[in-house]
Amino acid sequence: MPHPAPAGAHARFDACVSRPYAWPLHDGWRVSTQLVLYVSPGSALSLKARRNLDAVLAGYDRGVVSLEVRDVTQDALKAEEDRVVFTPTLILKGLGLDAAWVVGDLSDHDTVVNLLRLGGVERPQ
Amino acid sequence: MSGSVDKIPTTVPGLDRLTLGGLPVGRSVLIVGKAGSGKTILGLQTAVSFVRQGVPTIFLCVEESPADMVETGDALGFDVSGAVASGKLRLSDATRPMDGPLVVSGEYDLSGLVHRVEALVKATGARAIVLDSATALFSPQPPPEVVRSLFFQLVHAFRKLELTAIILAEAASGEGTLTTLGVEDYVCDMVIVLRNIVDGERRRRTIEVNKYRRSAHQKGEYPFTITARGISIFPLDAGAPPPPADAARYSSGFSGLDTMIMGGLFRDSMVIVRGPTGSGKTLLAGLYARAGAARGERVIYYGFEEPRSILLGNYETIGMPMAEFVRAGNLRVECRYPEALGLEDLLVGIRSGLEEFDPALIVLDSISSIEHSASEKSFRQFMIGLASLLREHGKGALFTQTVTGGAAEQTAPYLSTIADAILALDYNTRGYELERTLRVLKMRGSAHDTHPYRLSIQAGGLRVEPHAIRPGPVVRATGVLSGLSVLLVEDFADARETATFVLEQAGARVRAVPDAAEAMRAYRAAAPDVIVCDLGLPDEDGFAFLERVRASPGPGARVPAVAFTAWGQPQDRVRGEQAGFQHHLLKPVEPGTLVNTVARAAGRAADQAPASTRS
Numbered sequence: 001m002p003h004p005a006p007a008g009a010h011a012r013f014d015a016c017v018s019r020p021y022a023w024p025l026h027d028g029w030r031v032s033t034q035l036v037l038y039v040s041p042g043s044a045l046s047l048k049a050r051r052n053l054d055a056v057l058a059g060y061d062r063g064v065v066s067l068e069v070r071d072v073t074q075d076a077l078k079a080e081e082d083r084v085v086f087t088p089t090l091i092l093k094g095l096g097l098d099a100a101w102v103v104g105d106l107s108d109h110d111t112v113v114n115l116l117r118l119g120g121v122e123r124p125q
Numbered sequence: 126m127s128g129s130v131d132k133i134p135t136t137v138p139g140l141d142r143l144t145l146g147g148l149p150v151g152r153s154v155l156i157v158g159k160a161g162s163g164k165t166i167l168g169l170q171t172a173v174s175f176v177r178q179g180v181p182t183i184f185l186c187v188e189e190s191p192a193d194m195v196e197t198g199d200a201l202g203f204d205v206s207g208a209v210a211s212g213k214l215r216l217s218d219a220t221r222p223m224d225g226p227l228v229v230s231g232e233y234d235l236s237g238l239v240h241r242v243e244a245l246v247k248a249t250g251a252r253a254i255v256l257d258s259a260t261a262l263f264s265p266q267p268p269p270e271v272v273r274s275l276f277f278q279l280v281h282a283f284r285k286l287e288l289t290a291i292i293l294a295e296a297a298s299g300e301g302t303l304t305t306l307g308v309e310d311y312v313c314d315m316v317i318v319l320r321n322i323v324d325g326e327r328r329r330r331t332i333e334v335n336k337y338r339r340s341a342h343q344k345g346e347y348p349f350t351i352t353a354r355g356i357s358i359f360p361l362d363a364g365a366p367p368p369p370a371d372a373a374r375y376s377s378g379f380s381g382l383d384t385m386i387m388g389g390l391f392r393d394s395m396v397i398v399r400g401p402t403g404s405g406k407t408l409l410a411g412l413y414a415r416a417g418a419a420r421g422e423r424v425i426y427y428g429f430e431e432p433r434s435i436l437l438g439n440y441e442t443i444g445m446p447m448a449e450f451v452r453a454g455n456l457r458v459e460c461r462y463p464e465a466l467g468l469e470d471l472l473v474g475i476r477s478g479l480e481e482f483d484p485a486l487i488v489l490d491s492i493s494s495i496e497h498s499a500s501e502k503s504f505r506q507f508m509i510g511l512a513s514l515l516r517e518h519g520k521g522a523l524f525t526q527t528v529t530g531g532a533a534e535q536t537a538p539y540l541s542t543i544a545d546a547i548l549a550l551d552y553n554t555r556g557y558e559l560e561r562t563l564r565v566l567k568m569r570g571s572a573h574d575t576h577p578y579r580l581s582i583q584a585g586g587l588r589v590e591p592h593a594i595r596p597g598p599v600v601r602a603t604g605v606l607s608g609l610s611v612l613l614v615e616d617f618a619d620a621r622e623t624a625t626f627v628l629e630q631a632g633a634r635v636r637a638v639p640d641a642a643e644a645m646r647a648y649r650a651a652a653p654d655v656i657v658c659d660l661g662l663p664d665e666d667g668f669a670f671l672e673r674v675r676a677s678p679g680p681g682a683r684v685p686a687v688a689f690t691a692w693g694q695p696q697d698r699v700r701g702e703q704a705g706f707q708h709h710l711l712k713p714v715e716p717g718t719l720v721n722t723v724a725r726a727a728g729r730a731a732d733q734a735p736a737s738t739r740s
Binding site for chain 2: 038040043045046048049052072073076077079080083084085086087088089098099100101102103104105106107108111112115
């Protein structure tokens with residue numbers, strides 16, 4: 001862990017409100033953030049989105065931020081459930097917010113970073 | 126042209142007539158309208174109809190959730206939940222997620238939706254799709270070139286999947302483009318525009334087929350309504366092909382009229398009976414309705430002029446009771462005031478009457494009361510809509526129309542086009558006599574007598590008799606009858622006057638009387654050389670009169686007599702001979718025939734000139 005373990009209940013509370021990364025720290029409290037990227041096979045935009053997302057997620061703890069890539073031709077019913085209309089679409093689930101949809105090739109890396117931050121997941125420096 | 130496009134009917138009432146058969150199979154159709162114009166209802170109604178025709182259909186819900194669509198459709202009686210349960214209608218949720226933000230980052234395309242549709246087609250075997258709506262799909266709106274390319278991608282995918290696609294889109298408010306997106310109409314094979322116009326105080330909805338590639342269609346805007354059962358369109362094309370020459374005929378309910386039109390009305394024809402107030406229109410309408418009911422057919426009689434009890438009472442009084450047919454259930458009499466109803470509601474009422482009761486005949490008495498309750502334009506739309514409705518259902522109809530300028534008053538051209546037959550009732554006053562006439566102005570597809578017939582109202586109905594004299598050359602001063610005295614017995618004033626004129630022109634001295642009693646007095650005063658006598662006379666008929674003449678003393682008892690009558694049955698001729706008539710002239714006759722017959726009766730050579738051919 002990059003941060004010192006809390007020494008007591010008070011310290012732990014302190015950590016909760018002030019620490020910027022992987023809040024809350026305790027495993028039982030940890031938000032598991034799932035990212036689902038819907039792509040279509042053979043699509044240049046989808047390929048771009050994957051590359052962009054890989055680059056964005058490189059600095060994140062994959063234990064906190066998980067990624068699943070779904071091919072809309074294989075997972076059409078799941079895509080319907082997730083109300084995916086455009087591809088590529090990235091869905092962020094399990095954030096402080098209920099969910100968020102990002103449509104496009106993710107060429108603007110800050111979009112995903114900001115959404116994760118809004119949900120309390122900071123990228124390690 | 127239209128043969129090259131494979132079409133699937135929508136079964137939306139009236140729409141398939143505008144599109145001449147339905148929507149293009151495997152192609153895209155754009156339905157454009159503003160919010161509240163009925164796009165979604167039309168899309169849903171068509172989708173359910175496709176399902177009913179055995180075509181599995183996908184409905185892509187972008188604007189409202191599938192649950193809302195089921196509710197909307199079920200409320201309109203489309204049984205969307207049933208269609209969904211059958212597995213033939215698949216509602217797919219493509220609403221924008223509301224439970225979190227939607228952010229755009231970079232470029233995207235519609236492959237997600239396309240692949241979803243592909244998967245659904247594979248799973249359900251769908252052959253049609255409704256997208257509700259393209260506008261919502263591209264909201265917020267990307268740059269125009271992006272919209273265009275995405276929309277093309279979608280339509281191309283539908284095409285590849287061989288789906289008959291119905292794409293709904295929001296209409297633009299300004300001039301220029303048809304839709305807010307401004308691209309959809311270019312790639313669709315057909316464009317339907319729904320409009321919602323406020324006309325005076327009333328809201329009017331119209332539908333227009335704006336474009337139909339490779340197919341003819343009805344052009345222009347047509348009124349429609351949204352009823353509790355969905356959209357109902359009134360195609361205005363009233364022009365109908367003339368009935369085939371061998372079309373089945375049925376009695377008008379009035380045997381005299383049947384004779385005038387050579388055997389009766391054509392099945393499923395539309396008849397307009399015109400005339401001034403009191404000329405017998407309602408009576409004729411009643412005969413028509415009763416005859417249908419008596420044949421065991423179903424008839425709906427819409428009375429707009431008086432309450433039901435009064436109408437039925439009037440028919441009872443004149444010896445044409447309707448009650449038995451009403452009780453038997455094959456005559457439905459509905460009286461209402463058109464002022465209390467909008468014309469569209471009236472039309473919807475008539476349509477549901479046609480569908481539920483399935484009558485063979487309907488009567489509207491009178492269309493003039495409808496005309497007076499509406500603007501000229503809406504009345505015209507009503508009549509044309511009604512006519513197409515009746516053609517669509519293959520029903521016979523009789524409309525009465527009150528004219529104020531006499532029966533000769535010009536009918537509006539569209540009414541003449543609608544009517545397969547036009548009958549004109551009229552009356553003239555001659556002294557104290559009221560002389561009624563009936564004339565067939567038009568009888569599409571059939572020969573008919575164009576001359577006015579005189580009409581009498583009697584218990585149980587109407588009676589006609591042709592006028593005495595046909596138009597024709599009058600024998601002028603040839604002297605063929607000169608010096609002859611003729612006693613003319615004829616109850617109808619105009620016939621009496623015309624026949625008198627014709628005989629006097631040929632040189633006869635004519636004593637003309639209206640009934641048998643007067644005729645007897647005239648005969649006793651001075652026995653004529655020839656008697657010309659009508660058979661149908663008030664009080665004492667022509668047979669009885671002549672029998673009295675034959676039975677009277679003196680040489681006058683053998684005076685030659687000519688029956689001048691509309692009674693042409695063999696038994697009438699036999700009775701005439703028995704009564705003592707030597708000649709039987711069937712009305713109407715040409716002037717020359719009358720003169721020659723009188724000449725022959727008097728033992729003179731007939732005149733050569735006016736032996737005109739009988740038409």
